[in-house]
Amino acid sequence: MGTVGSTGGKAGETVGERRQLINVAYRLLGSVTEAEDAVQDAYARWYALPRDRQEEILSPGAWLTTVTSRICLDVLGSARARRERYVGAWLPEPLPDRTEWDPTGGTVRTGPADPADQIVLDESVAMAFLVVLESMTPAERVAFVLHDVFRYPFAEIAGILGRTPAACKQLAASARRRVSGTPAPVAANTRSDVVRQVKEAWQTKDIATLVDLLDPDAVMTADGGGLAGSVLRPVEGGTRIAQYMAAIADRAPGLELLERSVNGVPGLVARRAGVVVTVASFDVSDGRVTRIWVVRNPEKLRPWAL
The missing domain is CATH 3.10.450.50 (Nuclear Transport Factor 2; Chain: A,)
Known part of the structure; x- marks a missing residue:
């Protein structure tokens, strides 16, 4: 993803990307805790870069998305073994709608924002959808979520997965067939x-x-x-x-x-x-x-x- 360009406001740009990164990582992992860990790891890698390298990067947000997605890919790759040791069935972490718990419609919490509060609640986080995502291979899940949910082009996804754009397109198509077999959501x-x-x-x-x-x-x-x-x-x-x-x-x-x-x-x-x-x-x-x-x-x- 982009590598050279403007040098202004890098710190502000990276901080402003956290919400988007949490949304991507939760859909990839189905876990708020693991999503936050992945995003924190990506930011740690950003801040570990030499200043001149940071200044060379055209889009910090694109760089952070790439790194976060690769971290998630690694987590997904090891998840199968971890879940074999899990007691009983493993399900994604459920998310609340915080406004339902506050009669004023405002935020209930004070202090630092909870990562769960930054996740947009739409059909791509419905439990039925997340459970289908769990049936995909790690590469299918990354290709599908980044392309079909977040509209990233296959050329960028190819750089994350280390495959050709055509191969990533095939991965997303295979994942899409799994989703198409699920019933349409009711009103x-x-x-x-x-x-x-x-x-x-x-x-x-x-x-x-x-x-x-x-x-x-x-x-x-x-x-x-x-x-x-x-x-x-x-x-x-x-x-x-x-x-x-x-x-x-x-x-x-x-x-x-x-x-x-x-x-x-x-x-x-x-x-x-x-x-x-x-x-x-x-x-x-x-x-x-x-x-x-x-x-x-x-x-x-x-x-x-x-």
């Missing part, structure tokens, strides 16, 4: 209505209604990371999921269930004594829930600590 109000009904049925332990709201082939995946109780394997079938949810309700007195946006999509959040202990995302098709992703790993719920 937010329809999804919200279904999620609300699930919440009400769960609270009243109405198994019959839950079964009716769940697709017969629905699948629920939970991520406790070995740090919070959860099923280690996906629960399959609407009836089995409904029975499991009712059993959880019996064992979780005092749990407060709230309708909240999860990664920009209607979801449910469970709190105990004011602390978020579970975040659930839903995929809905034809008025029924087809997938449920439940995150209980407290390390992945840090952005929800208000």
